[in-house]
Each structure stands twice: as C-alpha cells, then as structure tokens.
Amino acid sequence: xxxxxxxxxxxxxxxxxxxxxxxxxxxxxxxxxxxxxxxxxxxxxxxxxxxxxxxxxxxxxxxxxxxxxxxxxxxxxxxxxxxxxxxxxxxxxxxxxxxxxxxxxxxxxxxxx
Amino acid sequence: xxxxxxxxxxxxxxxxxxxxxxxxxxxxxxxxxxxxxxxxxxxxxxxxxxxxxxxxxxxxxxxxxxxxxxxxxxxxxxxxxxxxxxxxxxxxxxxxxxxxxxxxxxxxxxxxxxxxxxxxxxxx
Numbered sequence: 001x002x003x004x005x006x007x008x009x010x011x012x013x014x015x016x017x018x019x020x021x022x023x024x025x026x027x028x029x030x031x032x033x034x035x036x037x038x039x040x041x042x043x044x045x046x047x048x049x050x051x052x053x054x055x056x057x058x059x060x061x062x063x064x065x066x067x068x069x070x071x072x073x074x075x076x077x078x079x080x081x082x083x084x085x086x087x088x089x090x091x092x093x094x095x096x097x098x099x100x101x102x103x104x105x106x107x108x109x110x111x112x113x
Numbered sequence: 114x115x116x117x118x119x120x121x122x123x124x125x126x127x128x129x130x131x132x133x134x135x136x137x138x139x140x141x142x143x144x145x146x147x148x149x150x151x152x153x154x155x156x157x158x159x160x161x162x163x164x165x166x167x168x169x170x171x172x173x174x175x176x177x178x179x180x181x182x183x184x185x186x187x188x189x190x191x192x193x194x195x196x197x198x199x200x201x202x203x204x205x206x207x208x209x210x211x212x213x214x215x216x217x218x219x220x221x222x223x224x225x226x227x228x229x230x231x232x233x234x235x236x237x
Contacts, residue, residue: 031220040223049211049227050160056222093160097221100175102150104160 002026002096006105012113019081021108023094028074031098038098041070041079043090044107050093054079086112115139117212117228125235131199135212135228142188142195143168148215149195150224151186155208165215166195202235209233 003026013019029038037057042050052061054070057077067082081088089112094105121133133151140147148167154160164176166186176184185198195212212228215221 034220036220038221042224049213049230050224051227052223052225055225059222061223061225095160095223097215097223100162100165101177102162104162106159 001101002029002099002103004094004096004103004105006092006094006108008108009106010109010111012111013081013084014113015086016083017113019084019088019110021079021092021094021110023072023077023079023105025075025077025096029096029098030074037073037077038096039070039072039077040095040097041068042093042095043088044093045090053092081110084110084112115214115226117214117226119210119212119228119231121231121233123232123234125202125233126237127203127235128201129235131197131202131206131210131233131235133197133210133212133231133233134194135196136192136194137214138193140214142166142193143190145169146216146218148217149186149188150213150215151197152211152213152224153206153208154211154230157205158208161208163197163199163210167215204235207233207235 005024007022039057041054044050058070091107116138118136148165150165151163164186183200187196209230213224214226216225
C-alpha cells in the first residue's frame with residue numbers, strides 16, 4: 001500500500017497569513033503516460049464529509065477560492081493557503097488515487113493563532 | 114448537481130451485517146466516467162478506503178484487503194444506487210461511513226461528491 005504522511009499534524013496561523021501543509025507518499029503517484037500526479041487535497045469541517053479542493057496535485061476544483069493552491073510532483077506535495085480566512089479552519093487531508101487501495105494522509109488540523 | 118443520499122441503520126451488535134445504501138441523483142451508477150466508493154472514518158483509523166464498484170462495459174469491484182473477506186459492494190441499476198454490506202461486524206468497525214463518487218473523464222480527478230455520512234456503532 002502507498003503510505004501518505006502529512007506534516008505537521010496541527011498548525012496555527014494568524015488570519016491573513018500563509019499556511020503550508022506537506023504530504024509525502026511512500027512511492028511516486030505520477031502517472032507517466034499522462035504526466036499527472038494522482039494526488040488530491042480535501043478539506044473537512046466538523047460534522048461534514050471531506051470536500052475536494054485540489055486534484056492532479058495542482059488543479060483547483062470548481063468553486064474553490066484561489067487562495068488555495070497545490071504543488072509538487074512524484075512523492076512530495078504541498079497545499080498552500082495564501083491568506084488564511086476564518087472559514088478555512090478545518091482538517092486537511094491528502095489522498096493518492098494512483099492505485100488501490102486509495103490511501104489518505106492522517107490529516108492536518110488548521111487553527112487560527 | 115450530483116447528490117448522494119445515504120441510508121441504513123446506525124446501531125449494530127457484534128456478528129451482525131452492516132448494510133448501507135447510497136442513492137444517486139444527478140448521475141448514473143452505470144456511468145462510464147465514474148466509480149462509486151465507500152470510505153469510513155474513525156479516530157483510530159482515520160480515513161480508510163473500503164472499496165469501489167464501476168462499470169466499463171461490465172461491472173468491476175475492488176476491495177481493501179483488510180475487509181475483503183467480509184465486504185460486498187453492489188450496484189443497483191433499477192434504483193440507481195450502490196450498497197455496502199459488511200458482515201460479521203466487530204466494535205472496531207464503528208465509524209462514520211461515506212459513499213463517494215470518483216470522477217474519471219480523461220483520467221481520475223479524485224472524489225468530487227460525498228454522501229453526508231452515516232455513523233455506525235457496533236456494540237453489544
């Protein structure tokens with residue numbers, strides 16, 4: 001199985017400041033035939049299901065604010081929130097959908113400092 | 114707009130069978146550009162993928178090794194829904210269970226729609 005490891009486990013950032021969450025996969029999730037990384041980022045608020053923010057490591061899902069961006073390739077990925085808003089308080093997960101079993105990171109809890 | 118409406122009992126005794134249904138609107142369970150997944154979430158296991166079903170000229174299923182001897186995911190084309198059955202449940206199966214759609218146009222783009230989640234508690 002591909003193991004997804006996020007860092008940090010929790011993060012406190014001031015409003016308007018940048019938040020950076022990292023995700024590392026135990027093997028590459030880059031599909032060579034189309035040069036796409038099969039890596040997604042999700043946001044989950046209490047009592048709600050996960051919400052897809054980013055797919056293919058860097059493509060923003062429709063309706064997601066542009067302060068959210070994803071980067072990275074192969075095994076190392078980053079989710080950046082450029083200017084933290086109060087509504088961004090949530091737990092964030094990365095997921096690889098390169099191969100089954102699809103696996104998720106353990107989550108990063110983002111709070112306001 | 115795709116909607117996934119989950120239903121099923123939330124309290125089970127050990128050894129019983131968990132049965133959940135995910136009714137799909139706004140898409141077809143037989144779509145050639147989607148796969149339908151079940152994922153569960155618990156404090157001890159985090160988000161855990163359980164399995165999927167999808168149609169590409171015929172039906173395919175994949176299951177997590179950890180539950181493959183106990184799990185069945187079935188599509189129901191007449192009702193446009195997908196079901197999850199997990200037999201011989203134990204307390205460790207206590208979790209919130211989600212159904213989700215994986216969209217696959219040119220290639221997979223992640224899980225774009227999720228059900229609201231069903232808390233299933235296994236307790237004697």
